[in-house]
Amino acid sequence: MSISSSGDTLHLEADVLIIGGGLAGTWAAAAARQAGASVILADKGYCGTSGVTATAGPGHWWVPPDPPELRENAIRNRQKSGFGINDPEWMARVLAKTWESLPTLHGFYDFSKDETGATRYRELRGPEYMRALRKIVDSLGVTVLDHCPALELLQRPDGSVSGARGIRRQKGGAWQVNAGAVVLATGGTSFLSRLLGSHTNTGDGYLMAAEAGAELSGMEFTNYYTVALAGTNMTRSMSYAFATYYDEDGNRLPIPPGPDIIRPLAAAMLKGKVFCDLSRTPEDIRAKVPIISPNFMLPFRRWDIDPYRDKFEVTMHGEGTVRGIGGLRIVSEDCGTSVPGLYAAGDAATRELVAGAISGGGNVNSAWAVSSGQWAGEGATRFAVRQRGRDSGRPIGQAGLRPVSQHAVDLRATLSVVQNEMLSYDKNIFRAGEKLKRSGEVLDDIWKIFRAHALGNGADVLRTRETAAMLATARWSAASALARDESRGMHQRDDRPQTDARLEHRILVGGLDKVWTSGDRSRPLELAS
């Protein structure tokens, strides 16, 4: 049964449809509702536990407005570390929006006080934060559809987006929402690496948007990795600030402290197993770790490892566009994409505007999700007001939904090709033009087959679309990394070790059957509009 022939479809209407109920989606839903829209929010999993926020504990980019030098300095420093492709005006907007937004969680999130008695807004614990946001959207009267992944967008004859359809994986059957405008808040994708909390983030929003004609940006910045105890997904990095790393023979590895551990660790892991202990952690911090990050110690406790004493094997999980930074291109202050009626927020959108060419983890990403979510929710509301009718558009999903001719396609094998090209240290961390070219060719070949023949049936339809989305995302990433014929920020090309001043701009990418890239030279215009 393909979804288009399904008889039992739940039909709903709203001014604004939000797809994805993580950090950005819930802020978007709240903002749209407060702007007066009727709002439906659909999440693949459960809004409140799904997504990478719920299992983490985001520290936001949080700088007081006074004295003004504080923000000026923060922005100047971030411009330097972002290698010239972020934008000071967007940074200022995000700092201001985040500052005014977090205190509005009072009554829903139980903020901690520090030893001076001051309320701490900056770092919020993931499960509590997402639980609070769920309560907020419920209390505002947002209709939440849990376990309702979106599979495809609907598009009006004028090209604007008018809703989406998907499946109800617990209740059975399909859903369709006809809406005035749509916000994509489907998160980034780590290509189903074992990154904590990322299992429902398979890049669906990128694919759905591209089918409507949207462009992406910054997709070369997809090579951030995070350490975890081998065999687990516990990619919480705080405690690893005290890590000491060893090779198989117990020799200490000269890994420099700080954020630049990815390349040296990957080099060591390509040679053999790498071990670690956390013995440098001060005693008082050890005692507090379980009430700072309660999930961090779970795997150690359950495997009876004392990380402060024992050496344990570590691995690194690729983060793709999660703590990488590429995503849908933003063309307006209200986080519009290049398709009318379609808005993007959080990790579904590029974070280059604020993060620049380095990871937005640790501060920028969550501040961006909070801010872009609300801008997108408000932008979608304004669009919906102008769009009077709520007639259904045409469903436009392609790969995995409307094949040219149906033949069985091996989803597992397809995913393992994608993962091999996008996650392996050798190809993705130690990048080189030749390797990237080959990746692009391999991925193009399987795309052709997938696009022509894959059809998701019954319960398989979701995994089929997810696989299509990861495959498409991988192609955009490989093409962008090839087009960025230099090294900049996290994107390091072994064959082009220098930064090239001519490439101090963003790289746009798009296309389904044929992937294209181009330089984005319109940067200063974005906020002038």
Place this chain on the structure above:
Amino acid sequence: MIELILEERCAACNKCVEICPTNVLAIAPDRIPRIARQEECETCFMCELYCPHDAIYVGPDCEKPQPVDKGAILVSGLLGEFRRNHGWDEWANDPHYTNEHWQMENVFLRARDLVKAGQ
């Protein structure tokens, strides 16, 4: 991955079925929920957090099932530890489990200072 739902403790409220992000669990009529799709489990521990009766055990292995002995788990003290450390539900006002997450930034600064001090 999720390994156990303990009949001894489970009240069949089905909260875990509702909140599992990857739809691993299924409601079983007049019974405790079923681990219907273990291979879909993303080892997020959210079901442990949301289970009011500490009836769930999630193993650390995120790649493959790793069966555990139910009797040993029941007496291990591990059940409910996560929920307690979170100060979730009835633990919310217990002074041992206040939310110290805000210290994250200080911890990173301490690590940096150690490096500066050459330790």
